[in-house]
Amino acid sequence: MSLTKDRNFGSTDIEAIPIERQLAPVPSVLLSLKGDRAFRRLKRAKTSNVKHLSLRSMPHLAQKTYKKHEPTKQAVASKQSVLFVGIVVSKKVGNAVVRNKVRRRIKEGIVQLIKEHTLPQQALDIVIIARPSAANADFETLKQNVYTAMKKGNLL
RNA sequence: CGGUGAGAGGAGUCUGGUUGCGAUUUAGUAGCUUUGGUUGUGAGAUCGAGGUUGCUAGGUUGAGGAAAGUCCGGGCACCAUAUGGCAGAUUGCUAGUUAACGGCUAGGCGCGUAAGGCGACUGCAAGUGCAACAGAGAGUAGACCGCUAACUCAAAUAGCUUGUCUAUUUGAGUAGUAAGGGUGAAAGGGUGGUGUAAGAGACCACCAGUGGAUGUGGUGACACGUUCAGCUAGGUAAACCACAGUUGGUGCAAGCUUCGAUAGUGAGUUAGGAAUAGCCCGUUCCCGUGAUCUCCAGGAAGAGCGCUCGAGCCAUCUAGCGAUAGAUGGCCUAGAUAGAUGACCAAACACGACAGAACCCGGCUUACAUCCUCUCCCGCAAC
RNA sequence: AGGGCUGUAGCUCAAUUGGCAGAGCGAGUGAUUUUGAUUCACUAGGUUUGGGGUUCAAGUCCCCACAGCCCUU
Numbered sequence A: 001m002s003l004t005k006d007r008n009f010g011s012t013d014i015e016a017i018p019i020e021r022q023l024a025p026v027p028s029v030l031l032s033l034k035g036d037r038a039f040r041r042l043k044r045a046k047t048s049n050v051k052h053l054s055l056r057s058m059p060h061l062a063q064k065t066y067k068k069h070e071p072t073k074q075a076v077a078s079k080q081s082v083l084f085v086g087i088v089v090s091k092k093v094g095n096a097v098v099r100n101k102v103r104r105r106i107k108e109g110i111v112q113l114i115k116e117h118t119l120p121q122q123a124l125d126i127v128i129i130a131r132p133s134a135a136n137a138d139f140e141t142l143k144q145n146v147y148t149a150m151k152k153g154n155l156l
Numbered sequence B: 001c002g003g004u005g006a007g008a009g010g011a012g013u014c015u016g017g018u019u020g021c022g023a024u025u026u027a028g029u030a031g032c033u034u035u036g037g038u039u040g041u042g043a044g045a046u047c048g049a050g051g052u053u054g055c056u057a058g059g060u061u062g063a064g065g066a067a068a069g070u071c072c073g074g075g076c077a078c079c080a081u082a083u084g085g086c087a088g089a090u091u092g093c094u095a096g097u098u099a100a101c102g103g104c105u106a107g108g109c110g111c112g113u114a115a116g117g118c119g120a121c122u123g124c125a126a127g128u129g130c131a132a133c134a135g136a137g138a139g140u141a142g143a144c145c146g147c148u149a150a151c152u153c154a155a156a157u158a159g160c161u162u163g164u165c166u167a168u169u170u171g172a173g174u175a176g177u178a179a180g181g182g183u184g185a186a187a188g189g190g191u192g193g194u195g196u197a198a199g200a201g202a203c204c205a206c207c208a209g210u211g212g213a214u215g216u217g218g219u220g221a222c223a224c225g226u227u228c229a230g231c232u233a234g235g236u237a238a239a240c241c242a243c244a245g246u247u248g249g250u251g252c253a254a255g256c257u258u259c260g261a262u263a264g265u266g267a268g269u270u271a272g273g274a275a276u277a278g279c280c281c282g283u284u285c286c287c288g289u290g291a292u293c294u295c296c297a298g299g300a301a302g303a304g305c306g307c308u309c310g311a312g313c314c315a316u317c318u319a320g321c322g323a324u325a326g327a328u329g330g331c332c333u334a335g336a337u338a339g340a341u342g343a344c345c346a347a348a349c350a351c352g353a354c355a356g357a358a359c360c361c362g363g364c365u366u367a368c369a370u371c372c373u374c375u376c377c378c379g380c381a382a383c
Numbered sequence C: 001a002g003g004g005c006u007g008u009a010g011c012u013c014a015a016u017u018g019g020c021a022g023a024g025c026g027a028g029u030g031a032u033u034u035u036g037a038u039u040c041a042c043u044a045g046g047u048u049u050g051g052g053g054u055u056c057a058a059g060u061c062c063c064c065a066c067a068g069c070c071c072u073u
Helices: A036-044 A069-077 A096-116 A132-136 A139-152
Strands: A012-014 A029-032 A046-049 A053-059 A082-088 A121-130
Touching (some): A046 A139, A096 A139
Parallel strands (some): A082 A121
């Protein structure tokens, strides 16, 4: 795991509640997924594969303390949509510059998707693993891939 | 003018906008909190200053020359004070430079057509060890071929003194020899002469090289001489080793502070404790198998500091061949913590290589599209 | 971030104090067999990860680089 570069966001997610019933949807919160244990837990999660990446997601397991504890704890407790996202880019993808670029593009894609869509009101852990081909993909393609993967995982 | 000649240095896509991220700062605002004043019997109210956490709006700022490899050297921190000695490690011409170095600068010495480049560049004339194969012999040298008017034996021929004779030649052996051949990466100075049976530093002259003494120049390495000695002392120390210099260990995940989840047949104390919407009563539960309370142990997960003002950068001047040092003036230029630079639009050109800070510096090494500047070398032509 | 180990034939591994780079499996050819397997014989296959240095001579000694793996947290 030391080879991987991870990046976590928490985002609010919206539960399987039908969208029509939601009153004013709270904007999702994006946080980073932390800790080796959390990543290992996601190993058995439901996986959806697309061309340049694969995505795994599970309902979030509430912790006792968080990095910026109070607001995060409240958000999780109040069933807002919170996404804990970890992006894994292994050394097979390229050198540090390439890996950084891939990670930032995936992050930007998620940020844009959260703005454009409404998510289930629930705390979710998500791990996105980039494939080597992602190094040569442009932003639009990557964003489309993220969208498809989330759709497959019923996250949108 | 030409050169895919030598070297040194510099630059390392740029510009504008929208949006997003880290840090910082200003203003406003909300919560928490510290503290002071006024007022009030009191609960409190009110005014002010600060801290902190968010939100909103704005400003400033945000990866490299190698950030890389982690090959050296330091700062800094802690530990079992580390002066000295041993072991280990490491370095090895001289002088200088520096916080320090195995770096750098200048010089000396040894090798390339030239610019220039390269060199672990102390000692094998202290000891121990090693050198396959080939070769006679590989380190106390050696005799295979060859050479030899010496010695022994044999044969042949000749002679006359007819002998256990002499001479010559040939062969075998003994002995001598290190000039020549041959082997090897390497065979114990070179050339010429004297000498000798043949030869040989055995002796002599010159040359090369070695050691001692000494003169001149230089801070020194060293250079150029004089003189004496001995005739030669082989290679390998990136073989053990000897000599000399340096060296305590661990590394910011160092370390300092704070807070404190779960687990305790730990210690002390004594008669209560908890719930029941405020108090009393009542009721229920726990408790001398010691509750409650205090202390101790324990350390999950966090927070702050270390964390960026530093052997710093820029300009000018001074000293120095130079590395570098000094003076004056100006500047503040990333500090994240699962880890901040992305997305979109427009414009330009040379159409963009290698590549991402993680405690901080000085070097080294490696990767690199393209462009620029300077010095020198070689060739051709003209003057 | 810090520290350590290993690179030899297609694969798995040897190589003493530096002295002709080897074995097993695999591959190819042939023999044996009616055919195949087994067995036997023979053959090919190497810039010893790359570059430089020391040495008469380097897989071995020294330096630099590259690749792979492991450990601490």
